[in-house]
Amino acid sequence: MFNCNWGFMTGFGPGGGMGGFGFLFNLFIFGLLIFLAYKLIQRLSRPDGTRDREDSLEILKRKYANGEITTEEFSRMREILRS
Template sequence: MEAYHMWPFGFGFFGFSMVFWWVLWIIVAYLVYQDAEKRGMNGLLWFILVLIPMAGIIFLLVYLAIRDQHRAEEKGERSKALEILKERYAKGEITKEEFERMKSELEE
């Protein structure tokens, strides 16, 4: 009678690889969550969408495309704000110190 060798914790090789891929995918979903929250997007929604079996890969690709578009919009908003700040300084509405402080805040 042959002994069936099992991986630790009763998993066979297939079970172990399934657990490995799920843990890896949860880590990817968490990184998407953090990135989305940092960009002012709904992190929990993207976390859940990326975790959906099979469709998660599609949602991950969609997120990466939207994320780049969101970054471009942020840069556009910052450049508009900087232009307004320069106009206010040119009109004499704010002092040089206020201008420098506000400019540094916008660049953060």
Template sequence: MNGFGMTPFGFGFFGFGMLFWWILWVVIAYLVYQDAEKRGMNGLLWFILVLIPMVGIIALIIYLIVRETQPQAKEEKKSSLEILKERYAKGEISHEEYERMKKELEE
């Protein structure tokens, strides 16, 4: 290092070391994005907050504290016939109603 803050790999603040830390931080922000999306939170918001210089560390800590404990399972869409079977099993409709509705749905 000479007297002007230069290293053999470039300028001190903008050298390979700083590039490494930026890439690492972008990877961390992307992982936060993916985790937030799995948990039903706004992933893009958390990605941006974690990327903001000087605020990113605080945002990362806040995210780790407030995130949902369990990922939300994506709700599967049920077919009309499955819903009809569930209603019949719960006793919400009679056997005659079940058969009539089943026949209508199968048409």
């Protein structure tokens, strides 16, 4: 009834083109699409700027530990990052 021959599905049946390699290629493409969808959902579900603030706070802590900034500077900058 319906004759849909999509190019990425040709490796599944008899006479499907590349045989076993076609099946593995299709499996790879399908896995890649699932992975990309997962990463997109993960990125969209994370609040904006959360990761940037965490990174900035880690850098600030490192500078304070190395003695590059004073306690007052650390406290002031930390409050700015938390707000």
